[in-house]
Amino acid sequence: MELLNVLLQIEAAGLAALGAGVAAIGAGMGIGKIGAAALESMARQPEATGDIRASMIIAAALIEGVALFGVIVCLLVVLG
Amino acid sequence: MTFNKLSRPLFAFLTAMLFAAQPMLFAQDNVEQAESTQVESEEKPFKAGEMIIEHILDAHEIHLIGDLVIYLPVITYSDDGLKVFSSSKLYHNEQSFVDHEGEHQVYYEHDGLVMYKERIYAAANGGVTLDPETGEVANATVLDFSITKTVAGLFLTCLILMFLFFSVARGYKKRKDSAPKGVQSFMEPLILFIRDEVVIPSVGAKKADRYMPFLLTIFFFIWIANVLGLIPFLGGFNVTGTLSVTLVLALIVFLVTTFSGNKHYWGHILWPPGVPFPIKLILVPIEFLGIFIKPLVLMIRLTANITAGHIIMLAFVALIFIFGNSMGETVGHGVGVGSVLFMVFMFFLELLVAFLQAYVFTLLASLYIGDATQEAHT
Numbered sequence: 156m157e158l159l160n161v162l163l164q165i166e167a168a169g170l171a172a173l174g175a176g177v178a179a180i181g182a183g184m185g186i187g188k189i190g191a192a193a194l195e196s197m198a199r200q201p202e203a204t205g206d207i208r209a210s211m212i213i214a215a216a217l218i219e220g221v222a223l224f225g226v227i228v229c230l231l232v233v234l235g
Numbered sequence: 236m237t238f239n240k241l242s243r244p245l246f247a248f249l250t251a252m253l254f255a256a257q258p259m260l261f262a263q264d265n266v267e268q269a270e271s272t273q274v275e276s277e278e279k280p281f282k283a284g285e286m287i288i289e290h291i292l293d294a295h296e297i298h299l300i301g302d303l304v305i306y307l308p309v310i311t312y313s314d315d316g317l318k319v320f321s322s323s324k325l326y327h328n329e330q331s332f333v334d335h336e337g338e339h340q341v342y343y344e345h346d347g348l349v350m351y352k353e354r355i356y357a358a359a360n361g362g363v364t365l366d367p368e369t370g371e372v373a374n375a376t377v378l379d380f381s382i383t384k385t386v387a388g389l390f391l392t393c394l395i396l397m398f399l400f401f402s403v404a405r406g407y408k409k410r411k412d413s414a415p416k417g418v419q420s421f422m423e424p425l426i427l428f429i430r431d432e433v434v435i436p437s438v439g440a441k442k443a444d445r446y447m448p449f450l451l452t453i454f455f456f457i458w459i460a461n462v463l464g465l466i467p468f469l470g471g472f473n474v475t476g477t478l479s480v481t482l483v484l485a486l487i488v489f490l491v492t493t494f495s496g497n498k499h500y501w502g503h504i505l506w507p508p509g510v511p512f513p514i515k516l517i518l519v520p521i522e523f524l525g526i527f528i529k530p531l532v533l534m535i536r537l538t539a540n541i542t543a544g545h546i547i548m549l550a551f552v553a554l555i556f557i558f559g560n561s562m563g564e565t566v567g568h569g570v571g572v573g574s575v576l577f578m579v580f581m582f583f584l585e586l587l588v589a590f591l592q593a594y595v596f597t598l599l600a601s602l603y604i605g606d607a608t609q610e611a612h613t
Contacts, residue, residue: 216595220536227539234288 171229178225185218281560283553290471290549291542293383294353295322297470305470307387313357313377315347322381325350334365348377355379385480388472392460396452429454433598437605446604449491453484454597461541461589465582475592476542478534485534488600489527496607533599540592544585551578 193211197204297305306323325343334340342351342363349358356363356374366373382390399418406419415423434443434450460474474480502508504522507515551574559567 212591213595213598216540216591217536219540220532220595223539223543224532224535226543227535230542 168233171232174232175226175229178222178229181225182219182222185222186215189214189218281553281556283550283557286553287546287549291473291476291545292353293385293473293477295350295381295383296326297384297387299468299470307382307384309348309355310380310382311348311355311377312380313348313375315357318346318348320346330362332362349374353383355381384470384472385474385477388460388463388474389480391472392456392463392474395459395463396455399455426451429597433594434601437598437601438608439605442608446491446601449487450597450601450604453488453600454593457484457537457596458590458593461592462586464541464545465585465589471545473542473545475537476545478538481534481537484537484596485530488533488603489530491600492530492603492607493526495604499609500607529599529603533596537592537596540588544581544588547581548578548585551581 189211193207197207295307295309297307299305304323304326306321306326308319309322309325310317310319312318324345325348328343328345329341330344331339331341340351340363342349344350344358344362347358349356349363351363351372354372355377356372357377359374364373365371399422402418403422406415406417410416410419414420429451430443430447434447438446457475460472460480463469463474464472464476466472504526505519507518507522510518555567555571555574558570
């Protein structure tokens, strides 16, 4: 019962901070995979480095957008 | 020098970065700017969260250094009619009241208007009245057409755009058949990069010229507005970091795709060909929602990236004062050295993000336009 009482007292701001952290985990995992795949393919075919680098940066920007979507929601919880 | 397909976008990007990296040299001054606010806040404790939020949100003045402030005009329309005056009259008339939690809150008052937390309301008899339960302001609102910091940033971006591109256009007209000189030769790789690497692959060579002005404007507007927010002493504009500005940009992209959508576009969305009927029932609502969600995500992506960058820079500055206030000045100085190094690194990252977000916005906008105007597959 004590645990339940403690859990029920969690403020929205605390949960928002937790949510932002989880969003950061998602971004880290996603962009890590992109980086790993890009490095591997650059090692396999060094002539395509330029194209691969450009695609990696674009894909990273798009995934970061989704993660920051979560951060914005948490920020809105804290601010309003 | 021959430009092969790979080196042209890289060259365009590098020259643009070198040009935009000048503000990095002023990273040191960013610390001094925050120090001056410490002098006046000796009476109240330094609250990092408040400082960060205050620098992200809009304001009716442009605070340059210390006491050097540019007061922007306040333009409101209410039942009392149109009121236009300089915001210095508001900011120099500070009042305070005690809210329902017993804390002192500051507001500014002038000519029947009150400004609480940078929002303007009609003055009630007691100044600002807060609803006792929700803590929200209970005054009547007025129509606020003031030139705020974000609006001034918008005007500044447009001025820079016009100045830059009128000279480029004039240069092309003057030197019709000869090599480009000056600003022209700087802009040309960027413009050709957008046309050849972004627009033509998505929209096709036939229709590219129709959508090029729009996409070029989007690209350079977002890029210049992003970089404007990074220049240290210029009052901390946050143009593309406000949801309203990016909402309008996304809305314009939505309108362009909707109004240039041809029969095949709407056919693919509302009745996708070659799809079995049960899957069609699931696919059609998703595609229909997608029409609205795609510009919405454009808006959020841009706002979130730029605001997050600003918050990181401000957090590094706040770190210095958090350590300095709680553990003594020497610790503050030491943390200051490390913090400034981190800030220089983050500045480079933010410059990259400024260009990248403009590029991604333009790329996705041209992809959506290309989707909308594609001809039937044969």
